[in-house]
Amino acid sequence: MTVASLHGVTVRFGGREVLGEVSFEVAEGERVLVIGPSGSGKSTVLNALTGAVPFSVNAEFAGSVVVGGVADAPVVARTRTLGFVAQDPSAAVVLPTVEQDIALVLENHGVDPAEIDGRIDEALTAAGCRHLRTRSTDALSGGEAQRVALAAALAARPRVLVLDEPTSMLDPAGVATVRDALVNLPASVAVVMVEHRLDELGELPGRTIALTGTGRILADGPTERVLAEHSAALTEAGCWLPHAPRLARRWGGRVADAPALVVGALEVHPSVPRRRRDGRPAPVVGAVSLALHPGELVALLGPNGCGKSTLLRTLAGLIRPLSGSVTGPRPGMVFQDPGHQFVAHTVGDEIAHGLPRNSPLVDEALERHRLRHVADRSPHRLSGGEKRRLSLAAMLVHRRPTLLADEPTFGLDRRDALATMDALLQTTRGPSPAAVMFSSHDLALVEAYASRVIELGGGRIVHDGPAEEYFRMRTAIA
Numbered sequence: 001m002t003v004a005s006l007h008g009v010t011v012r013f014g015g016r017e018v019l020g021e022v023s024f025e026v027a028e029g030e031r032v033l034v035i036g037p038s039g040s041g042k043s044t045v046l047n048a049l050t051g052a053v054p055f056s057v058n059a060e061f062a063g064s065v066v067v068g069g070v071a072d073a074p075v076v077a078r079t080r081t082l083g084f085v086a087q088d089p090s091a092a093v094v095l096p097t098v099e100q101d102i103a104l105v106l107e108n109h110g111v112d113p114a115e116i117d118g119r120i121d122e123a124l125t126a127a128g129c130r131h132l133r134t135r136s137t138d139a140l141s142g143g144e145a146q147r148v149a150l151a152a153a154l155a156a157r158p159r160v161l162v163l164d165e166p167t168s169m170l171d172p173a174g175v176a177t178v179r180d181a182l183v184n185l186p187a188s189v190a191v192v193m194v195e196h197r198l199d200e201l202g203e204l205p206g207r208t209i210a211l212t213g214t215g216r217i218l219a220d221g222p223t224e225r226v227l228a229e230h231s232a233a234l235t236e237a238g239c240w241l242p243h244a245p246r247l248a249r250r251w252g253g254r255v256a257d258a259p260a261l262v263v264g265a266l267e268v269h270p271s272v273p274r275r276r277r278d279g280r281p282a283p284v285v286g287a288v289s290l291a292l293h294p295g296e297l298v299a300l301l302g303p304n305g306c307g308k309s310t311l312l313r314t315l316a317g318l319i320r321p322l323s324g325s326v327t328g329p330r331p332g333m334v335f336q337d338p339g340h341q342f343v344a345h346t347v348g349d350e351i352a353h354g355l356p357r358n359s360p361l362v363d364e365a366l367e368r369h370r371l372r373h374v375a376d377r378s379p380h381r382l383s384g385g386e387k388r389r390l391s392l393a394a395m396l397v398h399r400r401p402t403l404l405a406d407e408p409t410f411g412l413d414r415r416d417a418l419a420t421m422d423a424l425l426q427t428t429r430g431p432s433p434a435a436v437m438f439s440s441h442d443l444a445l446v447e448a449y450a451s452r453v454i455e456l457g458g459g460r461i462v463h464d465g466p467a468e469e470y471f472r473m474r475t476a477i478a
Helices: 042-050 098-108 113-126 142-155 172-183 223-237 308-315 347-352 360-368 384-396 414-427 443-449 467-477
Strands: 002-013 016-027 031-035 060-067 082-085 160-164 190-194 207-211 217-222 261-268 285-292 297-301 323-327 332-334 402-406 435-439 452-457 460-466
Touching: 002 042, 002 190, 016 042, 016 060, 016 190, 016 217, 031 042, 042 060, 042 082, 042 160, 042 190, 042 207, 082 142, 098 113, 098 142, 113 142, 142 160, 142 172, 207 223, 217 223, 285 308, 285 323, 285 460, 297 308, 297 443, 308 402, 308 435, 332 384, 347 360, 347 384, 360 384, 384 402, 384 414, 402 414, 414 435, 414 443, 443 467, 452 467, 460 467
Parallel strands: 031 190, 031 207, 082 160, 160 190, 297 435, 297 452, 332 402, 402 435
Antiparallel strands: 002 016, 002 060, 207 217, 261 285, 261 323, 452 460
16 A cells, blocks of 8 residues: 655756656555765655645645645645654754653644653653653754654654654664664554665665666665665765775874864853752763864764763854863864854855955865855755755865864765765865864764764763774774
């Protein structure tokens, strides 16, 4: 029995075709993986299924979408069949607390008020975040927000679960939770997902739809056959494929003695305080001291909610610490959500912002980061991968002595993720090397690129040392 289908769907944004004549059906209980390079229209396929395109997003749309037996229904009507986890989970959070947010989903679906409390617990438990039930939504980390978004999607017991990179912001424990949640779904629930972290997710969906870079279907069939027959073309296009060989370690630069940034006994409290047992406010980051040196590429690791983003934003001067000090030139910052840093009307102007008029650095950056074809487009009309490349390009052109990047490869295909890490690595070399710190959950990339690993636990540094030493320890423990 078919529960969702696309028929000849073509989507254009600002005259540019993003999807071309895309057609497929999803059967009850089927698990479908959608893959393709950045900008291939993967998220647009999912948004067409949910109705966000064209009902909520301004786009030229042709074709038909049938969900739950109803053709071209508006978004609200489709939510009775579909559960959706977006690439940016925080966009779906609207109420002050986690339990209120999930209760709203259930109320909108007409669930008996007497059942709502138990259904909230059921959904939060399935998503591995029952402990967040009373948490303020403003105090959620990116990974915690992703778990809550999954819980909200599961709460209504949908017939089709649509997931746009559901593990992108999660630590390994969070990835395992998503894996378990998918395994434990009723057999009748269909899943359509976009995902890069295929090796960590475990068993692959039985069917794969591969998109070309121009938004057309390259292949659609059993996952094993699609990957076997098209692996060369998909890898060349920049797709992450499962079981990829471990990256060769690339770091080999020289680290300077004099630090570019020194952090002393830093303590940061959240905007919505959490409380210790004795009633005192608990810091997100507590008593952190470190120094970043030119020539270092430092990976910042730790579970969701441990304070990685808070530490980076504090080092960048965006959060004022309760105590402690940050000494050195103000770092550049690449945000977890790149849209937060865009200030100009076009991609070219975004890169040029703050540079001398007609600077040749703009053309160099457009070319290096594969953005020349969108130079005159609004930054807010780019794909997720293009936004990531733009945020990095706009920061790198200023050549600051310290650069901070919060999950810089989130949402990128293989080609762009490696290009991003190569760009960060390159800034740590040459006659005027920078110090770079980036947060990540992708241990393969960290092992391949980082010279040093700092791991946070409970807002404090639990490890700080050479990357090789860190991964030797992990291997020994395993």
